[in-house]
Every structure is written in structure tokens, then in C-alpha cells.
Amino acid sequence: MTAAGPVRVLVLWCPDWPQTGQAAEARAFEQVLSVVEEFCPRVEVLRPGACAVGARGPARYFGGEEVLARKIVEAVTGRGFACQVGLAEGLFAAQLAARAGAPGVVTVVARGQTREFLAAHPVSVLDSEEMADLLPRLGIRTLGEFAALPVAEAVNRFGVPGALAHRLARGLDPRPLAARPARADLSVATEFDPPEQLAEPVVFAAKALAMRMHAGLAASGLACVRVQVEVTCEDGRQVSRLWRHDGLLSALAVAERVRWQLAGWQAGQDAAGQDAAGQDAAGQGAAGRDEDPADRLPAGGITVLRLVPDQLVRDGGRQLGLWGDAVVSDRVARAALRVQAMLGHGAVTRPVLAGGRGPAEQVTLIPFGDAQDPEFPADRPWPGRIPAPGPATVCRDPLPARVADAGGVAVTVTGRAQVSAPPARVSVNGGPWLEVTSWAGPWPVAERWWQPRLARRRARFQLVTADGAAWLAAVQDGRWLIEARYD
Amino acid sequence: MTLTYIESVFDIVRVVVGISQVSRLPVRGNDYGASPSGAAPAVRGALPALPTPPVLPALPVLPALGELLPGGLPRGTVAAAGGWGLLCLALAAGASAAGAWCAVAGVPQLGVTAAAGVGLDPGRVLLVPDPGAGWPQVVISLLDGCELVLLRPPDRPSAGVRRRLEASLRRRGGVLVVAGDWEGAQARLLVTRQEWAGIGAGHGRLRARRVQVVADGRGAAARSRARWLWLPGPDGSVGLADLASTADPASTADPARAADLAGTAGQVLRETG
Numbered sequence: 001m002t003a004a005g006p007v008r009v010l011v012l013w014c015p016d017w018p019q020t021g022q023a024a025e026a027r028a029f030e031q032v033l034s035v036v037e038e039f040c041p042r043v044e045v046l047r048p049g050a051c052a053v054g055a056r057g058p059a060r061y062f063g064g065e066e067v068l069a070r071k072i073v074e075a076v077t078g079r080g081f082a083c084q085v086g087l088a089e090g091l092f093a094a095q096l097a098a099r100a101g102a103p104g105v106v107t108v109v110a111r112g113q114t115r116e117f118l119a120a121h122p123v124s125v126l127d128s129e130e131m132a133d134l135l136p137r138l139g140i141r142t143l144g145e146f147a148a149l150p151v152a153e154a155v156n157r158f159g160v161p162g163a164l165a166h167r168l169a170r171g172l173d174p175r176p177l178a179a180r181p182a183r184a185d186l187s188v189a190t191e192f193d194p195p196e197q198l199a200e201p202v203v204f205a206a207k208a209l210a211m212r213m214h215a216g217l218a219a220s221g222l223a224c225v226r227v228q229v230e231v232t233c234e235d236g237r238q239v240s241r242l243w244r245h246d247g248l249l250s251a252l253a254v255a256e257r258v259r260w261q262l263a264g265w266q267a268g269q270d271a272a273g274q275d276a277a278g279q280d281a282a283g284q285g286a287a288g289r290d291e292d293p294a295d296r297l298p299a300g301g302i303t304v305l306r307l308v309p310d311q312l313v314r315d316g317g318r319q320l321g322l323w324g325d326a327v328v329s330d331r332v333a334r335a336a337l338r339v340q341a342m343l344g345h346g347a348v349t350r351p352v353l354a355g356g357r358g359p360a361e362q363v364t365l366i367p368f369g370d371a372q373d374p375e376f377p378a379d380r381p382w383p384g385r386i387p388a389p390g391p392a393t394v395c396r397d398p399l400p401a402r403v404a405d406a407g408g409v410a411v412t413v414t415g416r417a418q419v420s421a422p423p424a425r426v427s428v429n430g431g432p433w434l435e436v437t438s439w440a441g442p443w444p445v446a447e448r449w450w451q452p453r454l455a456r457r458r459a460r461f462q463l464v465t466a467d468g469a470a471w472l473a474a475v476q477d478g479r480w481l482i483e484a485r486y487d
Numbered sequence: 488m489t490l491t492y493i494e495s496v497f498d499i500v501r502v503v504v505g506i507s508q509v510s511r512l513p514v515r516g517n518d519y520g521a522s523p524s525g526a527a528p529a530v531r532g533a534l535p536a537l538p539t540p541p542v543l544p545a546l547p548v549l550p551a552l553g554e555l556l557p558g559g560l561p562r563g564t565v566a567a568a569g570g571w572g573l574l575c576l577a578l579a580a581g582a583s584a585a586g587a588w589c590a591v592a593g594v595p596q597l598g599v600t601a602a603a604g605v606g607l608d609p610g611r612v613l614l615v616p617d618p619g620a621g622w623p624q625v626v627i628s629l630l631d632g633c634e635l636v637l638l639r640p641p642d643r644p645s646a647g648v649r650r651r652l653e654a655s656l657r658r659r660g661g662v663l664v665v666a667g668d669w670e671g672a673q674a675r676l677l678v679t680r681q682e683w684a685g686i687g688a689g690h691g692r693l694r695a696r697r698v699q700v701v702a703d704g705r706g707a708a709a710r711s712r713a714r715w716l717w718l719p720g721p722d723g724s725v726g727l728a729d730l731a732s733t734a735d736p737a738s739t740a741d742p743a744r745a746a747d748l749a750g751t752a753g754q755v756l757r758e759t760g
Contacts, residue, residue, distance in 0.1 A: 332588050335632025336613055339625050349614045351599040363599040365614060387692060389719035390600030392573040422689055438686045440693070462693050468681040470693055484598060486683075486693060487572040 006090035006173045008111070010055040010069060012036060012076065013098040014083045017049025025049070026260035032083070033241075035075045039068065044226060044242040048260075052094065055087055069106040077104055089114040092168045096121060114171040119144025123169075131158065131165045143169040186220065187308040188213045195234040195301030202231075202302055203259045204341045207369075210254035213307050224309030229258050231265075234300035239265050242310060252333070252369035254307065259345075336368040345369070353378040357385040357445050358458075359394045359472065359484045384445045386460065391472055391484035398481035399429040401473060403436075403463075413459045413475045417444040426463055426471070428482050434465035442475065543660050546635060548581035549606060551725045555702040555714055556674055560635075560664075563657035566704075567665045567672035571639055573601060573718050574678055574700065575666045577725045579637050580606035582662070587611070587634035592618045592626055594639050594666065604723025623648050630661040639666040646670075674704035679713070685721075695721045697728045 014032065018025055025048040033051060036043050039062070040053040059065040069085045076083045086097025088109035097107040097117065109117045121143045124132040140146050146154070147169040154166040164174045190205050206229075217223060227249070230240040243249075243257040336348045349365035354374030356362045362385075364374035403411045405421035412420045419442060425433045441461030448454040460483075461473045470486035545559035560566055560582070568575045571594060579589045580602075588611045591597055595616035603609050613633060618625040622641055629636050644652070649670065656663055665672065678698045685694025698718045703711040715728040 329588075329632075332613070332632040335590075335628055335630075338628040338631070339613075339615055339618075342621065342625060342628070343615070343617075343619060347615060347617065349616070351597075351602075351609045351612055351614060353599065353603065353609060359598055359600060365616075368613065388600070389604050389693070389695070389721075389723040390598050392576060392598045392601040393571065393596045394598040396595055419689075438683070438688055438691075440686050440689065440691050462686060464683050464686055464693070468683075470683050470686075470696070486601075486696070487570075 006114075006171070008055040008059070008065065008087065008089055009052050009091050009094040010058075010065070010072070010085060010087045011046075011050065011052045011091070011094040011098040012072060012083055012085050013095070014049045014081055015099075015103060016082060019047070019049065027263045030265065031079060032076055032081050035079055036072060038075070039072055042242065044244065046091075046095075046244055050095070050098075052091055066106065066108055069108060073104055073106055088117060089171060090168075090173050092174070093118055093171055096125060115147065118169060118171055119147065126165050126168065128161055128165060130161060134158070147171075186213065186216045186222070186224075186312070187306055188216065189230075189304055189306035191304050192302055195303045197301045199259065199262045200344060201341075202262060202305055203255050203345070204337070205305060206258040206307070207251050207255040207337055209305065209307050210249075210251035213254075213309060214251060217309055217312075221314060222309075222312045223314070225311035225313060226309075227254060227257070228308040228310050229254075229261050230304075230306040230308065231258075231261065231302055232304040232306070234303050256369065258305070333368075340368060355380050355382055357382050357447065358460075358474075359386055359391055360396075362390075363394075384443065386472065389486070391470075391486045393485040393487055395483060395485075398474070398483050401429065401480040401482045402427045403473065403480045404433075411480075412478065413442050413444075417442050417459055423461070423463060426465060426473070426480075428471070434467060434469075436463050437466050438464045441473075546582040546587060546662050547585050549577060549584075549725050551716055551727050552577065552581065552700075554727075555676060555700060555712055560662045561673065562634075562660040562662060564673035565653065565656065565663045565665060565669050565671070566674040566676065567667065567669040569666075569668070569675075569677040571596075571666040572678065573605060574676060574698075575637055575664055576602045576607055577605045577718060578664045578676070579635050580725070582635045583607045583611055588613065588632060589635045589637060590615065590629040590633040591637045592629060592639070593622060593641055594637070601719070601723070604719055605725050623652055626652060626663070627655045630655055630659045630663075633661065635662045635664060637664045637666065672704065674702060676700055676702045678718075681718075695719060 012032070014029075017029065029045070029048040029051075033043055033045065036051060036053065040058040042053065044052045046052055055065055055068065059068045062068040062071060065087050069087050073083060073085050082103040084098050084101040084103055084105050084107070086094045086100065086107045086109070088094040088097045089111070093109060093114045097109050101107040119142060122141060123135040123143060123146055125143070126132055135141070135146060140149075146166065149166070151163075151166060155163045158165070167174050188209050190209050192202070192205075196202050196205075210227075213227070226242045226244055228240055228242050230238060232238045239261070241261050243254075243261075249257075339348050346367045348368040350368055352364045352366055352374050354362060354364040355376035355378045361376070362378070403423045404425045405411050406424040407421070408425075409421065411423045414420075423436050423439050426436055427433045439461055442459035443461075444457070444459045446455075446457045448456065456476065458474045458476045461475075463471045463473055465471070471482055472484040472486070474481050474483055543562050545561045547559045548556050556566075560578070566578060568578055579591075583589050584606045589607065590613040592615040594614075597614065597616075599609055599612075602612070613629065615625055615629065618641065620641075622638075623644070626636055626638055652663065653671075663669075677700065679701050680699040681696055682698075683693055683696050685691050695717050696719060697715055699713055699715050700718070701711060701713045717724075717726040717728045720726045
């Protein structure tokens with residue numbers, strides 16, 4: 001690294017920002033970003049809940065780093081968001097500094113002190129499980145101890161991840177920025193004529209655009225650390241935002257950033273028109289609009305979408321796992337994208353097995369291209385879950401049913417899971433009465449009684465009817481429901 | 488068997504000859520002098536040079552279905568499975584287990600745990616629960632990416648739509664498994680009888696289902712066959728259900744009748760389909 005060293009970076013971190021990968025969070029964070037942007041126009045979003053700005057220019061303008069940081073904290077806190085700010089050399093140290101404080105506190109690491117500041121931190125902050133696991137076993141517990149190793153030793157022993165981690169531990173940027181500017185303009189743009197009014201087609205175009213950008217970068221052997229998404233409206237306004245890329249984002253992930261940016265901008269537009277006091281209500285309104293298919297964009301529609309790769313570095317390559325990765329081939333991705341373009345983003349899903357007792361809860365459908373883990377993992381014990389084999393037909397919404405005993409009286413289940421009489425006939429969704437030939441149950445489940453909104457008590461039955469069909473039925477609040485059919 | 492195969496080859500050749508004559512006519516333009524008999528030798532001469540379609544192996548099926556579908560699911564064909572049920576998933580499971588991507592269109596109520604149970608890998612599945620009115624185009628797009636598409640048509644497809652889909656199937660070498668009826672399907676499977684095991688009057692639970700599946704079709708699959716299968720078996724997978732170990736003699740055919748079933752299968756299909 002040159003003598004200049006990494007630039008001074010200011011990181012703003014909102015400690016209790018939810019991190020579930022929902023677009024609503026990114027949108028809400030837009031309100032924080034708009035505050036920070038008043039101090040420095042080039043804000044880099046690390047993820048919803050954290051952003052970074054280069055501190056040198058604004059610090060000079062506002063009369064010192066400390067002053068700048070305080071002003072930002074006050075402004076953001078004034079909008080009702082808890083935040084803490086760190087200022088140090090390099091993004092890594094600045095992030096740690098931000099986390100070191102408490103809400104409303106500014107932590108400024110003095111110029112030249114970054115390496116000392118880092119030295120006390122445990123190696124677990126390196127955000128690499130491999131290093132965090134390996135180094136303590138070798139007796140290296142802090143970044144200072146790690147940084148004391150000779151560079152060559154670190155590279156020999158730990159390879160590329162070790163070299164990166166060693167640079168971080170020494171207070172340097174993880175990789176040297178490309179010294180030369182890009183020879184060719186690697187930015188890509190697409191125009192919409194007539195201006196596009198809806199968000200969905202713009203996001204779809206962004207996928208193809210990102211593929212083009214990646215192809216261009218790959219042809220030059222480069223990767224970009226950040227990608228700038230520029231959206232130009234018909235009335236000439238331009239909104240641009242930097243997103244962390246690190247050469248790791250797929251085309252779909254870039255498109256997802258574009259979606260967030262459009263949605264966030266829209267939320268910002270709406271919030272601006274409303275009373276500042278009604279911020280929470282605005283946030284909820286934005287979340288509600290998520291499902292609205294007609295996601296209209298403000299300002300007469302979008303005319304140009306441009307993706308600009310920022311901070312080009314040599315592409316070190318990325319190794320996919322040899323086994324275990326369900327790699328989505330380009331062919332499949334293209335087919336899925338085409339169907340998404342026809343029917344919308346949420347119309348093509350991938351099933352992920354999740355945890356739960358009923359058959360409907362055991363699956364989470366994730367829109368193609370989104371990375372999301374099910375809320376309840378499948379590899380936990382779920383006492384009382386419906387035993388295998390699973391039903392081939394799972395009703396999206398349980399069907400109402402009527403179940404009667406031999407005398408024609410409706411069958412009920414008591415609070416102690418006693419059946420009033422053996423079920424003899426069943427009518428599904430108002431259909432004809434079917435004779436029950438065999439049955440099993442009740443299997444009572446009381447779920448989430450600690451959360452009144454989600455609490456549920458059900459007694460489940462399996463019924464086989466004379467036509468050979470088998471049903472998964474349940475009694476809830478005295479009503480019979482058909483949850484699934486084994487066919 | 489061999490004979491029917493040869494016949495079907497002749498069918499194809501005849502169709503191709505027809506097509507080549509049709510497509511040749513405009514090229515010949517004003518050359519009315521050429522008699523049909525004059526054209527015939529040229530066509531016959533072209534026959535050996537017919538572009539053979541790329542020979543891709545048929546998609547494999549689960550071992551338990553091997554006797555019903557000898558040779559698996561040939562690419563570019565349609566298999567109809569009577570109606571939505573585990574049989575459709577079992578048909579797709581063999582290909583999925585072999586690494587193929589499967590798409591399921593028009594089945595919002597798909598039970599993914601059941602699918603995983605019969606051997607369909609959820610990691611290589613695309614779901615399009617509601618393909619809408621433009622479902623033929625959706626299916627064609629899905630066939631670009633997936634070797635096998637499992638479809639429950641939202642409406643009865645017209646002959647034109649069927650031809651379009653079949654042409655696109657042949658071009659892409661995919662397989663369409665239809666949960667429902669499909670005129671001209673190469674293979675047709677149907678659950679004709681089923682009985683659940685493990686559940687009694689107020690005790691036990693659904694453990695396994697023995698089903699009789701009857702298969703017939705066209706070409707190599709023209710002869711009807713019937714087999715008893717565990718669908719699902721006690722562990723959710725698909726297996727052959729041995730006739731000797733049947734629990735309920737009343738609902739089970741004796742071996743002699745089982746052999747006869749092959750003959751009556753077509754009738755059964757007509758009755759139920």
C-alpha cells in the first residue's frame with residue numbers, strides 16, 4: 001500500500017435495524033440515507049441499517065471530523081432513528097469503531113491510531129469463520145497479534161483469505177484499489193421509451209443490464225467493489241445510490257438492489273408529502289404497498305436506468321463449492337426470469353423445507369432470485385408434527401368441512417381431546433357426504449400460546465373415506481377444516 | 488414389440504415425407520412440369536440423409552415404475568397421469584433424482600413434503616402456482632430451462648395449443664407430465680384402485696397406500712400393464728407392492744387375474760378416463 005494509506009471513512013450504524021432481508025427495511029433505511037445525504041452526497045449503503053461516507057471532504061467543510069460526526073448523529077437521532085457513528089481509516093476499522101460506541105455516541109479513531117485501535121479486537125471480528133476458528137487455535141487471539149506476523153507468513157499459511165484478513169488487521173484496505181482507471185466505460189444503461197411507470201419492468205430490465213455489466217467486467221478481468229444505480233426520471237430528476245458489490249452480487253442480486261432503491265425512493269416521496277410526525281404510519285403504509293401489484297412510480301416514470309461499476313479491482317475469482325451447492329444453471333435462471341417477466345417476481349418460487357407441525361407450515365416458498373431462509377428451520381424437533389408420508393395436496397387455505405357421527409350429529413372434540421362420537425360421514429366444502437371407513441385422532445396441538453396473535457389450538461384427524469381418499473382434517477374453535485388430502 | 492416399433496418408425500417416415508413434399512412445393516415455384524412421380528425419387532433419395540434428431544437418453548423413472556414405463560420417459564413426449572396426485576410427483580421423481588430440473592405449473596396446492604418423500608429434490612424445483620391464462624407460453628418458457636415440466640392445465644387445451652406445446656417439447660427434448668388427460672399422450676398412467684394401510688377405526692395412522700396403476704400409451708408403450716405399487720410406502724417413497732403380501736384378499740386380484748389385468752386395462756382406462 002502506498003504511504004497515503006486508506007482514506008478516512010465515517011460509518012453510521014443503526015444497532016437494532018431488523019435484518020431479515022425484506023425490502024421494507026431497505027425502504028425505511030432510505031429515510032436515514034436522505035438525512036446523511038444532506039451532509040455528503042456520496043453515501044454507500046453497506047446493508048439496510050449501515051452506511052458509509054468518505055469523511056475527508058465533508059469534515060473539512062463542517063469544520064472537523066468530530067463536528068461532522070456529531071451533526072450526523074444529531075440529525076439522524078432527531079428523525080427518530082437510534083444510531084451510532086464511527087470514524088477511522090478504512091471501512092473495516094470505521095465499522096468496528098461504530099459498533100464500539102453506544103446509541104448516540106461518536107467514536108473517532110485519531111489519525112494514525114487505527115492499527116492500535118484494531119489491535120485490541122479479537123480475531124472473531126474478521127467476518128471469516130475459517131480465520132476466526134483457526135487463529136485462536138494457533139494461539140493468535142487478537143488482531144494485533146495477527147498483524148504482528150510477517151505478511152509472507154500469513155499469505156503462505158492462510159492463502160488469499162489470510163492475506164485479506166492480514167491487510168484488515170494492519171489497518172489497510174482489504175485489497176488495493178485498481179491503480180489505473182478503466183480503459184473503457186464499463187457502465188451500462190437502458191432507456192425506456194415511453195417512460196416506464198411501473199417498478200416491475202424496470203427491475204426486470206435491471207437483471208439483464210446487470211448481466212451485461214458483469215459480462216463486460218469479466219471480459220476485462222475486473223470486479224467492482226460497489227455498483228452505482230442511477231435512475232433518471234422523465235422530469236429530469238436523477239436518483240443514484242451506491243451499493244456494496246464486492247464482485248459477489250449476482251445479476252439477480254443487483255436487480256434486487258434496484259428494486260429496493262425504487263421502492264425506497266417511492267416511500268421517500270410519499271413520506272415527504274405526509275406529516276413528519278406520522279413516520280411510523282408511513283412505514284407501515286409502505287410495507288402494505290409491497291403486495292400492491294401496480295407499483296406506480298412517481299415523477300412521470302423512468303426514462304433511463306444506468307449501472308456504473310465503481311472502484312474496479314482485479315477479479316480474484318470465486319470458487320463455488322464442489323459439492324452441496326444447488327447451482328442454478330444459466331438455463332434455468334433464464335427460463336425463470338422469462339416467466340417472472342410475464343407473471344411478476346413472486347410468481348416463480350422455489351420451495352424450501354421449513355419447520356412446522358402442519359403440512360402447510362413445513363414449506364416456505366421463496367421467489368426465484370431471492371435469498372431467504374425460512375423463519376423456522378426444518379432441522380429442529382417439532383413434537384406433534386404430522387408424521388410421514390406427507391400429503392400430495394395441501395390446501396392453501398383450509399377448506400371448511402362437516403363431520404357427523406353415525407346418528408348424523410356433528411362430531412365435536414372436547415378441550416381434553418375426547419371425541420364425542422366416532423366420525424362416520426364427512427362433507428368437504430359443501431360437497432356430498434362421504435362415508436368414513438377408518439380414522440385416527442385426535443392429535444391435539446397448542447401452538448405459540450405465548451404469542452396471542454399467532455396462538456392456535458387444533459386437534460388433527462386423519463380420515464379415510466369410502467372412495468379410497470384420505471384426508472387430513474382438523475378441529476379448530478369448534479369448526480372442522482380440511483388441511484390436506486393424501487392422493 | 489419390435490413390430491410396433493418398426494411401424495411407428497414408418498409412421499414418422501411417412502409424416503416426414505409428407506412434410507418435405509409440402510415444404511418443397513413453394514420452392515419449386517413455377518416448375519409445374521415436374522410430375523409427382525418425378526418428385527418421388529428425389530424425396531426417396533433424400534430419405535437416408537434425414538437429419539436425425541439429437542439422441543438424448545430418455546429421462547429415467549423410479550425403479551418401481553420401470554415395469555410400467557420400460558425405458559423411462561422418452562424426451563419430447565407427453566405422459567398423462569389421470570389427475571393430480573402422488574403419481575404425478577412419482578413420475579417426475581426419477582428425473583429429479585438423476586439431476587434434472589423440474590418445474591411444477593398450475594398446482595398451487597403442491598405438497599412439497601410428499602414430493603420430497605417420493606424423491607423429488609426440492610432444491611431443483613421451480614414452482615409456478617398460477618400460470619394464468621397464458622399458461623401455454625409459461626410452459627414453453629419453463630421447458631427452456633427444465634427437462635421436465637409437471638403441468639395441471641388450468642383449462643382444457645385446444646388442439647392448436649396441444650400441437651404448439653408438443654412441437655416445443657420435441658424441439659427442446661423435454662418431457663411434459665400432465666396431471667389430467669391429454670389427447671395423444673405417449674404414455675398414460677392411472678391409479679385404478681387404492682387402499683390405505685396402518686389406519687383403523689380410531690387408531691393407528693396413515694402409513695402407506697397400495698395402489699394399482701395401469702399404464703398404456705402409444706408406440707412402444709401400447710400394451711397395457713398393471714402393477715401394484717406402494718404410493719407412498721411407509722417411508723414416503725415409492726416401491727413395488729408384492730401381490731403375495733396383500734392384506735385384504737377381497738380387494739386384491741389373485742395372480743391369475745392380475746395377469747389378465749393387462750388385457751382389461753384399456754377398458755378400465757376408458758371407463759375411468
